[in-house]
Amino acid sequence: MNEELKQHATRIAEILQEQGNPYKRVEIDHGGIKIVSTDAFEPIKRSQHHKCFICGEPADLQLDDGQWECGNCAQIAAELSEEDER
Numbered sequence: 001m002n003e004e005l006k007q008h009a010t011r012i013a014e015i016l017q018e019q020g021n022p023y024k025r026v027e028i029d030h031g032g033i034k035i036v037s038t039d040a041f042e043p044i045k046r047s048q049h050h051k052c053f054i055c056g057e058p059a060d061l062q063l064d065d066g067q068w069e070c071g072n073c074a075q076i077a078a079e080l081s082e083e084d085e086r
């Protein structure tokens with residue numbers, strides 16, 4: 001593969017990743033580009049396999065301090081902090 005092709009391929013991979021779908025196979029020929037198959041669809045956040053720092057379940061909320069928290073624990077924490085204010 002020549003350098004120019006490599007650069008384009010890298011860019012295409014970046015775009016797919018930005019769209020949260022890095023597992024598409026694409027075929028490029030003189031007719032253009034087409035998607036051959038989708039190996040998996042996984043939103044980027046999930047594909048990084050973050051774990052909740054409280055319960056260890058898959059987490060999709062990142063806290064200000066960089067730790068990850070699942071929806072359940074976030075809700076519990078919110079309820080607890082509301083009680084503190086009372």
Ligand SMILES: [Zn+2]
Pocket residue numbers: 052053054055056057069070071072073074
């Ligand atoms: Zn949790």
